[in-house]
Amino acid sequence: MNATLLAQPYSTNELRIQKLVLAYTFSANRGVLFSHFSYQTPVTTSIKFIQAFELKTRIMGFAHLEQDWDGYNAEPISLPSIATALDVLHQLENDRMFSGKISIHVFPMRNGGIQYEFDAENLSVELEIDINGSMLFIVFDEKGNITDRAPLFDYELSALSYTLEDAVTNAR
Amino acid sequence: MPDNYVITNADRLYRRYPIREEPKYEHFWKLENGRKIPSSAAFKTKNGEDGLSVDIASLTTPAKTSGDPLHFGVAEFQASVPLDAGFPCVPDKQPGNDAHALILGDTNPIAKKLSRSIVAIY
Numbered sequence: 706m707n708a709t710l711l712a713q714p715y716s717t718n719e720l721r722i723q724k725l726v727l728a729y730t731f732s733a734n735r736g737v738l739f740s741h742f743s744y745q746t747p748v749t750t751s752i753k754f755i756q757a758f759e760l761k762t763r764i765m766g767f768a769h770l771e772q773d774w775d776g777y778n779a780e781p782i783s784l785p786s787i788a789t790a791l792d793v794l795h796q797l798e799n800d801r802m803f804s805g806k807i808s809i810h811v812f813p814m815r816n817g818g819i820q821y822e823f824d825a826e827n828l829s830v831e832l833e834i835d836i837n838g839s840m841l842f843i844v845f846d847e848k849g850n851i852t853d854r855a856p857l858f859d860y861e862l863s864a865l866s867y868t869l870e871d872a873v874t875n876a877r
Numbered sequence: 878m879p880d881n882y883v884i885t886n887a888d889r890l891y892r893r894y895p896i897r898e899e900p901k902y903e904h905f906w907k908l909e910n911g912r913k914i915p916s917s918a919a920f921k922t923k924n925g926e927d928g929l930s931v932d933i934a935s936l937t938t939p940a941k942t943s944g945d946p947l948h949f950g951v952a953e954f955q956a957s958v959p960l961d962a963g964f965p966c967v968p969d970k971q972p973g974n975d976a977h978a979l980i981l982g983d984t985n986p987i988a989k990k991l992s993r994s995i996v997a998i999y
Binding site for chain 2: 775810816831845
């Protein structure tokens with residue numbers, strides 16, 4: 706996030722996002738220290754923490770997307786989807802998924818939700834988070850056909866990393 | 878565009894996607910083997926849409942489809958991909974864009990397939 710953006714006055718929406726991020730930051734005990742006033746800057750760094758940090762910054766940035774941000778009338782990203790995306794990130798970080806073989810990307814969705822993409826050799830999975838924060842786990846074959854899809858409930862989030870690693874193992 | 882234009886398997890289609898990283902993180906691409914590949918999220922319709930907006934490549938240019946090269950890239954794919962998956966592609970001329978077309982229906986089920994079928998990025 707650049708300095709210009711940080712210097713801008715915060716809207717109510719942005720303040721709500723900051724609260725979400727602060728709650729996320731202080732609830733996560735992952736070896737990365739953040740200060741109250743510059744929570745974007747990790748004191749200690751490593752590649753996996755940098756990746757998680759970048760994803761977190763990116764997710765927070767989605768709060769700034771306005772109507773038509775894709776030029777095709779996409780919706781602003783909802784706060785519940787941002788909160789859930791941060792929960793997912795927290796879980797992935799706790800499970801040390803950033804040091805594994807699965808690459809993790811996150812994208813805003815045109816309907817106001819957020820989408821995680823998990824890619825590995827012979828594995829392609831998406832986790833869609835809708836505008837209400839509900840999650841949908843989708844598995845694809847190598848041609849991009851959907852082979853499995855199922856809702857993922859909040860209480861199942863702790864099983865996400867295991868499910869992904871299991872899918873990698875089974876794909877070999 | 879002729880009024881009776883029919884999109885066939887031989888046509889190529891353009892889809893615009895955001896590429897700008899700062900400051901709003903709206904970009905839709907990821908790196909795969911050193912190439913910037915648009916996410917499937919760029920190919921998903923949202924509720925209430927009749928279909929996915931595209932341009933017919935033979936009737937326009939990537940620059941026209943982008944409109945703003947600082948903010949938008951353009952992905953090219955064969956019309957055969959949605960057509961073979963059972964998604965009709967129909968011309969849908971818009972004011973100022975004669976090349977506009979729609980991939981009819983909810984494209985969420987084929988969004989990953991579309992993103993994987995990209996043959997060129999502009």
